[in-house]
Amino acid sequence: MSLNPGDWLHVVAGVLSDEQGRVLIARRAEHLHQGGLWEFPGGKLKTGESPQEGLARELAEELGIALGACEPLIRVPHDYGDRRVLLDVYRVLDYQGIPRGCEGQALTWLVPDDMDPTVFPAADRPVIAALRLPRLMLITGPDPTDPLLFRARLQRALAQGVRLVQLRAPELVALDYRELTGMVWPLCQAHGAHLLLNRAPKEVEGLARDGLHLNRRLLMTLERRPGSARELIGASCHTRAELRRAVELGLDYALLSPVKPTASHPEAQPLGWPTFAELIAPIPLPVYALGGLTPEDLDTAIAQGAQGIAAIRGLWPA
Numbered sequence: 678m679s680l681n682p683g684d685w686l687h688v689v690a691g692v693l694s695d696e697q698g699r700v701l702i703a704r705r706a707e708h709l710h711q712g713g714l715w716e717f718p719g720g721k722l723k724t725g726e727s728p729q730e731g732l733a734r735e736l737a738e739e740l741g742i743a744l745g746a747c748e749p750l751i752r753v754p755h756d757y758g759d760r761r762v763l764l765d766v767y768r769v770l771d772y773q774g775i776p777r778g779c780e781g782q783a784l785t786w787l788v789p790d791d792m793d794p795t796v797f798p799a800a801d802r803p804v805i806a807a808l809r810l811p812r813l814m815l816i817t818g819p820d821p822t823d824p825l826l827f828r829a830r831l832q833r834a835l836a837q838g839v840r841l842v843q844l845r846a847p848e849l850v851a852l853d854y855r856e857l858t859g860m861v862w863p864l865c866q867a868h869g870a871h872l873l874l875n876r877a878p879k880e881v882e883g884l885a886r887d888g889l890h891l892n893r894r895l896l897m898t899l900e901r902r903p904g905s906a907r908e909l910i911g912a913s914c915h916t917r918a919e920l921r922r923a924v925e926l927g928l929d930y931a932l933l934s935p936v937k938p939t940a941s942h943p944e945a946q947p948l949g950w951p952t953f954a955e956l957i958a959p960i961p962l963p964v965y966a967l968g969g970l971t972p973e974d975l976d977t978a979i980a981q982g983a984q985g986i987a988a989i990r991g992l993w994p995a
């Protein structure tokens with residue numbers, strides 16, 4: 678899919694959050710395109726406007742607020758058949774005024790985990806996934822065969838603010854992996870963190886979790902998206918074809934690696950940021966950058982269009 682600007686209707690939308698983590702959504706008037714559905718406030722960019730200028734204008738017109746700082750959340754190219762929309766969504770970090778429905782539209786505040794994608798336009802599905810996912814994903818490191826030390830390290834990472842944990846322990850047999858999740862799940866719950874299990878779906882049937890992480894082999898061989906609709910399902914990708922497969926399967930996120938040289942895969946050729954940005958631009962999914970990264974790379978990752986960064990060494994306490 679080419680992202681030639683002339684072929685796309687560039688739409689900007691803003692995500693306003695309150696202290697409880699609820700996000701403001703508005704109901705589209707019945708007579709509009711995708712009428713009656715809920716949306717993130719915003720609208721079409723005018724010729725000559727930057728996305729931030731367009732967003733400030735739309736939020737002033739629709740909600741009566743003055744936009745302060747904002748940062749990119751996700752860009753979703755979506756073909757509705759009757760129009761091709763590039764939905765460019767920003768997280769509003771700061772604004773002045775009290776939002777009200779200046780055009781008579783209904784407004785409500787909802788936590789992203791409670792948003793039902795079927796009452797939003799189809800382009801919003803990855804936006805909801807991006808809102809459910811934090812900026813940092815911890816991939817657990819050594820050594821799951823030493824449960825006490827493993828627990829202490831995980832606890833420290835959670836105490837330091839990690840809110841998304843991918844439980845990776847390829848050295849464990851299925852039975853031991855299941856036992857490990859019994860220890861990890863309550864820890865994650867106690868810190869309000871989401872837990873993703875990196876294991877074949879049939880090996881983790883019935884286990885408490887928030888989602889599944891698929892390795893490259895599962896991604897390329899599974900015929901349909903595993904797990905329930907509410908779960909967060911993602912996969913490890915290294916190529917354009919793998920990213921496309923993640924979209925075809927209807928996954929919620931992808932990891933793309935290696936961005937930089939990494940000790941865990943010294944033979945792999947790093948992508949570098951320009952190739953990373955080019956590969957993810959046409960992909961309507963939140964994509965984490967992975968490979969040799971630490972939280973210090975987060976601002977760069979966001980500026981390149983990433984959901985955030987995923988890391989083992991960069992986030993796993995010593």
Ligand SMILES: Nc1nc2c([nH]c(=O)n2[C@@H]2O[C@H](COP(=O)(O)OP(=O)(O)OP(=O)(O)O)[C@@H](O)[C@H]2O)c(=O)[nH]1
Nearest residue numbers: 688690709710711716717718719720721762798800801
């Ligand atoms: N503001 C907003 N627009 C969205 C979202 N999701 C999504 O697909 N869109 C699409 O992006 C376009 C938004 O432009 P708009 O709000 O100015 O559109 P409109 O319906 O007034 O356009 P129209 O006058 O051509 O009918 C519409 O095609 C709408 O369906 C969203 O979350 N927020």
